[in-house]
Amino acid sequence: MSRTVYVNGAYVPEEEATVSVFDRGFLFADGVYEVTSVLGGKLIDFDGHAVRLERSLNELEMKNPTSKDELLEIHRQLVERNDIDDGLVYLQITRGAADRDFAYPKDAEPTIVLFTQAKRGLADSPLAQTGMKVISIEDQRWGRRDIKTVQLLYPSMGKMMAKAAGADDAWMVEDGFVTEGTSNNAYIVKDGVLITRHLGNEILHGITRKAVLKFAEEAQIKVEERPFTLAEAQDADEAFITSASTFVMPVVEIDGGPVGTGEVGEVARRLREIYLSESLKAAV
Numbered sequence: 529m530s531r532t533v534y535v536n537g538a539y540v541p542e543e544e545a546t547v548s549v550f551d552r553g554f555l556f557a558d559g560v561y562e563v564t565s566v567l568g569g570k571l572i573d574f575d576g577h578a579v580r581l582e583r584s585l586n587e588l589e590m591k592n593p594t595s596k597d598e599l600l601e602i603h604r605q606l607v608e609r610n611d612i613d614d615g616l617v618y619l620q621i622t623r624g625a626a627d628r629d630f631a632y633p634k635d636a637e638p639t640i641v642l643f644t645q646a647k648r649g650l651a652d653s654p655l656a657q658t659g660m661k662v663i664s665i666e667d668q669r670w671g672r673r674d675i676k677t678v679q680l681l682y683p684s685m686g687k688m689m690a691k692a693a694g695a696d697d698a699w700m701v702e703d704g705f706v707t708e709g710t711s712n713n714a715y716i717v718k719d720g721v722l723i724t725r726h727l728g729n730e731i732l733h734g735i736t737r738k739a740v741l742k743f744a745e746e747a748q749i750k751v752e753e754r755p756f757t758l759a760e761a762q763d764a765d766e767a768f769i770t771s772a773s774t775f776v777m778p779v780v781e782i783d784g785g786p787v788g789t790g791e792v793g794e795v796a797r798r799l800r801e802i803y804l805s806e807s808l809k810a811a812v
């Protein structure tokens with residue numbers, strides 16, 4: 529079935545959804561994006577994504593072509609028009625089409641595209657029961673990972689390296705410390721303490737991360753936001769990742785060795801449950 533896609537103010541069939549070959553998103557990866565989950569036809573943490581979008585745009589001196597209210601309405605329209613029960617809404621804004629020049633163009637109109645992807649049973653992934661396997665790879669991305677840009681080639685290569693190794697994802701390591709997964713934030717649990725890297729330019733400020741840390745504190749779980757080494761992760765009792773599309777997902781193996789008992793950990797299981805139930809209650 530052909531989807532309805534939103535492009536620069538119009539809802540069009542996907543076959544007719546086009547952008548210019550001069551678009552700076554295409555030529556320079558000069559664009560930012562957000563992915564919002566949909567569960568039961570409702571948007572999970574829309575507000576968080578809208579706020580981070582604004583921040584990414586500001587960091588790149590890019591105009592936002594929509595208001596938050598308009599953005600919410602577009603998201604809702606796409607969910608309805610495409611009959612999405614469980615799935616995702618992908619949003620991308622680029623600096624727009626202009627003559628190819630490294631300097632930002634002065635008068636380009638931003639390009640805005642949104643589309644949906646249906647993911648039946650998004651919250652019931654079998655991986656949540658078994659846990660994921662990750663490998664470690666060197667973090668070779670640029671230095672402003674806090675900006676959610678569409679330059680995702682290295683994360684994409686990392687995912688392929690993981691697949692080639694028979695794993696589900698890769699954790700990236702810089703100067704001995706884990707930064708994050710290819711498209712998710714990384715956590716370990718040791719002696720009941722939840723450890724995840726502090727915010728900075730080195731990682732994306734995950735919307736799910738923010739919510740999960742809040743729920744963890746409310747559940748009296750001690751949280752330390754600090755760098756952790758790969759060796760610490762391998763010696764941890766538990767590990768997991770978070771992202772808007774995987775929620776809280778346990779990690780049971782790193783570089784072929786088990787994490788803790790090699791089974792899904794109790795903290796990960798509990799936080800996934802809390803995250804899903806609380807987020808569903810607050811969904812719009």
Ligand code: PMP
Nearest residue numbers: 711712713732734735736771772
């Ligand atoms: N880190 C990276 C590199 C990511 O690509 C993502 C997902 N976009 C995340 C973390 C998780 O962020 P969020 O919880 O907002 O999906």
